[in-house]
Amino acid sequence: GAAPSGPAADGEQATGSAHAKVILLGEHAVVHGRPAIALALPHLRVTVVATRTTGAATLRTEEYAGPLDRAPDVLGPLVTAARATSEHLGCSPAGVDLAVRTGIPVGRGLGASAAAAHAIVDALVKLHGSELDEEGRFDLVQVAERVAHGRPSGLDARATRASGALLFRAGRSTPLPVALGTSLVVADTGVRGTTREAVADVAAFVERSPHRGSVLLDRLESLTLAGAEDLAQDRREALGGRMTAAHDMLSELGAGHPALDRLVEAAVGAGALGAKLTGGGQGGCVLALAPTPEDADRIVDALESAGAVGSWVLPPAASGAAPDRG
Numbered sequence: 001g002a003a004p005s006g007p008a009a010d011g012e013q014a015t016g017s018a019h020a021k022v023i024l025l026g027e028h029a030v031v032h033g034r035p036a037i038a039l040a041l042p043h044l045r046v047t048v049v050a051t052r053t054t055g056a057a058t059l060r061t062e063e064y065a066g067p068l069d070r071a072p073d074v075l076g077p078l079v080t081a082a083r084a085t086s087e088h089l090g091c092s093p094a095g096v097d098l099a100v101r102t103g104i105p106v107g108r109g110l111g112a113s114a115a116a117a118h119a120i121v122d123a124l125v126k127l128h129g130s131e132l133d134e135e136g137r138f139d140l141v142q143v144a145e146r147v148a149h150g151r152p153s154g155l156d157a158r159a160t161r162a163s164g165a166l167l168f169r170a171g172r173s174t175p176l177p178v179a180l181g182t183s184l185v186v187a188d189t190g191v192r193g194t195t196r197e198a199v200a201d202v203a204a205f206v207e208r209s210p211h212r213g214s215v216l217l218d219r220l221e222s223l224t225l226a227g228a229e230d231l232a233q234d235r236r237e238a239l240g241g242r243m244t245a246a247h248d249m250l251s252e253l254g255a256g257h258p259a260l261d262r263l264v265e266a267a268v269g270a271g272a273l274g275a276k277l278t279g280g281g282q283g284g285c286v287l288a289l290a291p292t293p294e295d296a297d298r299i300v301d302a303l304e305s306a307g308a309v310g311s312w313v314l315p316p317a318a319s320g321a322a323p324d325r326g
Ligand code: MEV
Pocket: 023, 026, 027, 028, 029, 030, 031, 109, 111, 149, 151, 152, 153, 154, 155, 156, 195, 199, 279, 280, 281
């Protein structure tokens, strides 16, 4: 008989998920072939429930519920992820409802678009009883990220699947050993930044001022490589100094915003060893390094008094590398 529409029976539903990320050092420079360090934010997640239905493909998010092919442009990356995955698996996108629930603020440099694409890929792979290796997943998420970002380095597509810390360069990532005995604080300016525009503005700076541009990109690369050693050896003061230096360079390259400067100053004023924008910038979040885990709350309070609309603490244990197979 005909399959029932509405809620599916057991086995006709699958859940996929992925998490947010922050970039410790190297954002933007990574688009220009330099290395970057990313850290998983495992407690901020996207979950996608894929359910077999009868009829056309449907997508449900907080702001939209309806046919996949009539979803608004802002959901383009998710639609692309669903279509590309179905095609890759040799399945029709029809007959599937995708319900997306995200706990990652969008447009804040936390990897919300890559995480949502991963969660869609994951849910569809499971629903169709298929298998897909990490490279296959990465490629599909990159197809969606091109819709979101224009020319994504692939850092977000790696970091929203891997846990712990990773060093990324030229499409590849390797886990980084972390012995950092203190907390990082992430705070949201509440200003929405568009990664695509920030990346284009930085590229325009480098084109306009090639000498200064390559000096800054080379310095960011040095900060990143030294920062990887700092993480492994718990050199907090040095790491904090590099973070603030990176913030100034990224601002000069065009990724800054007054709201970011305000939060960086507030964090350092409250005793942070260093602070910087994280991700695409021009809004979005800052990342601050607390001298000890006990100092994190004071830094959060200072950030919120200075206008942060949300904040998260990444405790020392959460920055250690471990495989993520959620
Ligand atoms: C965005 O999280 C990081 C950027 O470097 C862009 C990219 O790597 O694609 C700004």
